Amino acid sequence: MFALHCKTLNSTPSMPAPQILFTPGPLMTSEGVRKAMMVDYASRDGTFLRAVKEIRRTLLDVAAVDHNEWAAILLQGAGTMGIEATINTLTPQVNGKYLLINTGKYSERQRAIVKHLKRGLVEFTVGEGEEIDIAKLEELLKAHPDITNVGYVFHETSTGMIYPAETIGALVRRYLPNVVIIVDAISGFGGIPLRVPDACDALITSSNKCFHGVPGFSVVLAKRSVVEAKKGNSTCLTMDLQRQLAGFDKNGQFVVTPPVHALMAFHQALKEFQEEGGLEGRVRQYKQKADIVVVAAKAMGFELFLHEYKPSFGNIVVALKMPVHPLWNFKKFYTFLNERGFVIYPGKASHAETFRFGIIGATTAQNVRDVMEASREALASMGITNLKDLPAPNSVDTSSS
Numbered sequence: 012m013f014a015l016h017c018k019t020l021n022s023t024p025s026m027p028a029p030q031i032l033f034t035p036g037p038l039m040t041s042e043g044v045r046k047a048m049m050v051d052y053a054s055r056d057g058t059f060l061r062a063v064k065e066i067r068r069t070l071l072d073v074a075a076v077d078h079n080e081w082a083a084i085l086l087q088g089a090g091t092m093g094i095e096a097t098i099n100t101l102t103p104q105v106n107g108k109y110l111l112i113n114t115g116k117y118s119e120r121q122r123a124i125v126k127h128l129k130r131g132l133v134e135f136t137v138g139e140g141e142e143i144d145i146a147k148l149e150e151l152l153k154a155h156p157d158i159t160n161v162g163y164v165f166h167e168t169s170t171g172m173i174y175p176a177e178t179i180g181a182l183v184r185r186y187l188p189n190v191v192i193i194v195d196a197i198s199g200f201g202g203i204p205l206r207v208p209d210a211c212d213a214l215i216t217s218s219n220k221c222f223h224g225v226p227g228f229s230v231v232l233a234k235r236s237v238v239e240a241k242k243g244n245s246t247c248l249t250m251d252l253q254r255q256l257a258g259f260d261k262n263g264q265f266v267v268t269p270p271v272h273a274l275m276a277f278h279q280a281l282k283e284f285q286e287e288g289g290l291e292g293r294v295r296q297y298k299q300k301a302d303i304v305v306v307a308a309k310a311m312g313f314e315l316f317l318h319e320y321k322p323s324f325g326n327i328v329v330a331l332k333m334p335v336h337p338l339w340n341f342k343k344f345y346t347f348l349n350e351r352g353f354v355i356y357p358g359k360a361s362h363a364e365t366f367r368f369g370i371i372g373a374t375t376a377q378n379v380r381d382v383m384e385a386s387r388e389a390l391a392s393m394g395i396t397n398l399k400d401l402p403a404p405n406s407v408d409t410s411s412s
């Protein structure tokens with residue numbers, strides 16, 4: 012038994028062949044980011060605590076918010092846990108009423124959390140991939156003066172759509188100035204321009220979307236006064252944002268064990284973010300990479316799920332409609348790319364058949380050209396030159412399918 016155990020858990024692991032990820036989280040990280048995880052730090056180590064302080068300060072800089080009015084709260088776990096912690100901390104236990112602008116898959120997560128936490132819920136449903144009807148939203152705000160919180164998603168990663176955060180923020184504040192606005196900006200913050208104070212009172216992002224870190228913690232940027240007013244409101248002890256912030260204020264430390272390696276990786280990732288031109292640099296990079304996907308995909312006859320010239324088209328992921336060509340086989344396409352070291356994002360929007368190329372992450376423009384070339388070869392292997400060219404009806408053998 013013991014010998015077998017030793018054999019399985021070899022202490023010098025062989026490196027598997029690197030994969031190029033076109034998935035929007037977990038995503039490709041740079042070599043520098045991975046190397047930053049090679050050193051162990053204790054949670055009270057000076058170098059580590061300075062890194063945490065710099066991370067928190069830099070995030071407020073990226074958000075362009077007042078450092079006295081706003082705080083960056085880091086919380087262990089996935090991005091969704093940051094959302095849950097924020098909703099639980101900032102939605103009143105008594106008479107809390109959460110208006111959810113439901114735009115798709117990631118809004119559904121907020122919905123599930125609000126329901127689970129037994130807070131009141133009002134929903135404003137927007138069709139997937141459709142623009143928000145602002146006049147209708149205005150009607151709903153007028154009809155519900157008892158709303159305490161508004162939640163929405165800035166960029167829906169399932170479709171690639173951006174929602175008008177500043178417009179939503181201004182509208183909510185016009186009718187309900189005391190409402191606490193929560194935005195899931197997990198896949199948009201750091202990659203899409205956003206006037207944070209106009210959009211919300213609390214914003215959630217994570218270590219491994221537009222900042223290209225590794226998974227391990229979420230980031231909540233919140234107005235201090237809003238968080239501090241909610242002492243004791245969270246029904247969860249370890250995911251209480253008010254306690255977490257109080258901990259940082261007291262000694263700059265996490266309340267319980269921090270994900271040190273992920274934080275050191277993020278510290279390096281933020282350095283690279285700034286070296287590559289900060290937010291503007293990311294916007295430029297993503298636009299360039301998304302354009303390569305869009306042009307190549309259209310040339311192969313794929314159709315985009317969203318209209319690429321609208322301002323709501325994000326360059327974070329490119330969603331393509333699942334082709335209906337009789338020779339098309341998504342599983343074959345996915346496997347063909349996988350065997351060549353490329354991983355795409357097969358998950359789909361709830362209502363539409365789509366698949367996606369993730370643009371964010373430390374992939375290069377050349378990596379993107381390579382995966383599009385491999386996509387062309389994958390189509391060719393199925394006998395497809397262009398998805399718009401349908402074969403003559405009698406040339407397709409339907410007996411085998």
Ligand SMILES: *Cc1c(COP(=O)(O)O)cnc(C)c1O
Binds near residue numbers: 166
């Ligand atoms: C990735 C993502 C999440 C979830 O993040 P996890 O780290 O997987 O929990 C939530 N919302 C949006 C918009 C995302 O893109």
